[in-house]
Amino acid sequence: MHKTYTVEEAKRKLEHYCSYQDRCHDEVEQKLKGMNMIQQASDVIIAHLIEHNFLNEERFAKSFARGKFRIKKWGRIRIKNELKLRNISRYNLDAALKEIPDDEYFSAFDELAEKQWKNIRESDIQKKKKKIFDFLMRKGFESNIIYNKISELCK
Template sequence: MKADLLKLRHYCAYQERCHSEVREKCYGLGLRGEDIEEAIAHLVEENFLNEERFARAYAGGKFRMQQWGRKKISMVLKQKQISPYCIKKGLEEIDEEDYRSTLQALAEKKYHQLRGEQLLKRQYKTMQFLLQRGFEQELARETIEQIAKKEE
């Protein structure tokens, strides 16, 4: 158990982790049942494991590096069994102004790539692209309408 705990500390120190990732790692190390819960409790106690910190790092990173929207980020965090409170805190890492300018830049780039398409098809494909990235439908629609107006 001592050696496993050391491995888990290194695992958590390398980058932020959530409980479910650590649980998976425990299974990989051959830990079961009570040992896993004990290990997680130790890591939380020693501040190697903190779900709010993980959510903040994850949300900020996915937005900045991969330009994901809030919906996609929160969906993945839910899949990782992060609490709604921590998801909310994580999404607060995303600056509203940056969010809108990223959405605008992605929409413009995609819209201009589809130059040969008919107007409605262009708007539809751009919308699908933005929704796939996890941006809110209302925001995406407004942004595409603004771009289309500029083009007229």
């Protein structure tokens, strides 16, 4: 038997859930579904969370972008795609990407590419190029800056 929650209990539980870490609307809706809340109750709870600033999609998108860039060294394409998967609006997506300064972005990219280049143990230069290209694409960096970096590394 599933535990049932009153709207007040669910509000408190979701307040804690949202204050522990920034959440997007999708995560909160999934959590409410998991708690077997009916749609009307979910709508009331989500409105309450937004009104009391527990749930703020722009704040979520910005902190998500900063965190994934600084900690996981993700590129803008990967961050953008991950935010799209979470149904983040175009406005919040653009605001999130502005959180990453260009100079910081390119220096992190250079550092990551150079470190990876040194770590790839491959004598065939074409295979080595492909390995670093694939790695940087998976990280979500733009193909044009990857090509430029690879030709710079091969000099």
